[in-house]
Amino acid sequence: MKEKQSLSDVTLQGKRVFCRVDFNVPMEDGAITDDTRIRAALPTINSLIEQGAKVILASHMGRPKGEVKEELRLTKVGEHLAKLLNKPVTKLDESIGQTVELVVSEMADGDIILLENVRFHAGEEKNDPALAKAFASLADVYVNDAFGAAHRAHATTEGIAKLLPAVSGLLMEKELDVLGKALSNPERPFTTIIGGAKVKDKIGVIDHLLDKVDNILIGGGLSYTFTKALGNDIGTSLLEEDKMELAKSFVEKAKEKGVSFYLPVDVVVADEFSKDANTKVVDIDQIPSDWMGLDIGPKTAALYADVIKNSKLIIWNGPMGVFEMETFANGTKGVADAMAETAGYTIIGGGDSAAAVEKFNVADKMDHISTGGGASLEFMEGKDLPGVSALNDK
Ligand SMILES: Nc1ncnc2c1ncn2[C@@H]1O[C@H](COP(=O)(O)OP(=O)(O)O)[C@@H](O)[C@H]1O
Numbered sequence: 001m002k003e004k005q006s007l008s009d010v011t012l013q014g015k016r017v018f019c020r021v022d023f024n025v026p027m028e029d030g031a032i033t034d035d036t037r038i039r040a041a042l043p044t045i046n047s048l049i050e051q052g053a054k055v056i057l058a059s060h061m062g063r064p065k066g067e068v069k070e071e072l073r074l075t076k077v078g079e080h081l082a083k084l085l086n087k088p089v090t091k092l093d094e095s096i097g098q099t100v101e102l103v104v105s106e107m108a109d110g111d112i113i114l115l116e117n118v119r120f121h122a123g124e125e126k127n128d129p130a131l132a133k134a135f136a137s138l139a140d141v142y143v144n145d146a147f148g149a150a151h152r153a154h155a156t157t158e159g160i161a162k163l164l165p166a167v168s169g170l171l172m173e174k175e176l177d178v179l180g181k182a183l184s185n186p187e188r189p190f191t192t193i194i195g196g197a198k199v200k201d202k203i204g205v206i207d208h209l210l211d212k213v214d215n216i217l218i219g220g221g222l223s224y225t226f227t228k229a230l231g232n233d234i235g236t237s238l239l240e241e242d243k244m245e246l247a248k249s250f251v252e253k254a255k256e257k258g259v260s261f262y263l264p265v266d267v268v269v270a271d272e273f274s275k276d277a278n279t280k281v282v283d284i285d286q287i288p289s290d291w292m293g294l295d296i297g298p299k300t301a302a303l304y305a306d307v308i309k310n311s312k313l314i315i316w317n318g319p320m321g322v323f324e325m326e327t328f329a330n331g332t333k334g335v336a337d338a339m340a341e342t343a344g345y346t347i348i349g350g351g352d353s354a355a356a357v358e359k360f361n362v363a364d365k366m367d368h369i370s371t372g373g374g375a376s377l378e379f380m381e382g383k384d385l386p387g388v389s390a391l392n393d394k
């Protein structure tokens, strides 16, 4: 990918800056449970303030699919950001329209506003040119600091960049730099761990990773599609039926390429998706038909820890289980602890994976915590990220 312009390539004094950030933070009962992504955007926001820009922040939250969802408003995020910056943040209940235009027209240099969740407009994810134009009309310069959403070609990540001078923010630059360096000539053994629940998004990435890595460890919701594809019963565990063939082909391709491909050998199963569920540990070929797998088992965790400790570069994306519930947190904790202990270079990617290492108090032991899960995976694949490609070349 070509080198892109950054904050130092533009003069921002007195300019209205539309700054796309990724404030898609985990929330529970209306409260932010991990603010890593908000803190990661502070250097850029502070730099914009110091340069005397009028700072217009925009982000998505969750997947509201073009509708207003009360629980996906950015109000709490705005309050938290104001605390972190120790400055007022004007949170608006819209992201375009007359009110937004009026408030923007009255901004003083150094003021900060936070627009409402941009995905409340269906045009955002469709990259609708009219919506991109409406966003662009609010500002003089576009800054993209949303590495976590850089793999999305949406109105605020891609469309708008074609309409304004467009540069990368400091977080975006740092992410591309660190990941680029780690991947350009990876230290070996190179291990990647993939888990989580976004099976459709992540499974395709594995194909490309098979050309690059020495070990792949699979866990989390993603693993059951593989387990079932290899002929085991998975009860009511998460399944992407139409990806089973693909999953099977990856296991075969791994063999051909000499890549060690690890799947769970045991799992923690539950009789319902609840912290109060009845649970038990079973071998992978013993999942009862009406139970679901919600964590990797202890044998798997020990096996994965061993591989991690014997690797020189480890990239982890996606939790091993439903770690938000104590009962299903052990597998993710085991992997997090092994990541903390290994002498290898460790990179964590993804909102929930970053939240997990925070939760287990090992965040400071990681070499790099990326704010992007899907984005870091696509970057690893060698794909161009639309949110980066659209920025002005140096
Ligand atoms: N076995 C499982 N079944 C259902 N959900 C799971 C399972 N394992 C992990 N998860 C869920 O996956 C979510 C994270 O997935 P994902 O968004 O893909 O990861 P990341 O944000 O790190 O990229 C977590 O909320 C976790 O509860």
Ligand SMILES: O=C(OP(=O)(O)O)[C@H](O)COP(=O)(O)O
Residues within 6 Å of the ligand: 022, 024, 062, 063, 148, 149, 152, 349, 350, 351, 352, 371, 372, 373, 374, 375
């Ligand atoms: O949380 C995100 O991605 P991640 O779960 O891959 O880290 C980003 O905010 C992108 O969100 P999206 O996957 O709904 O486009």
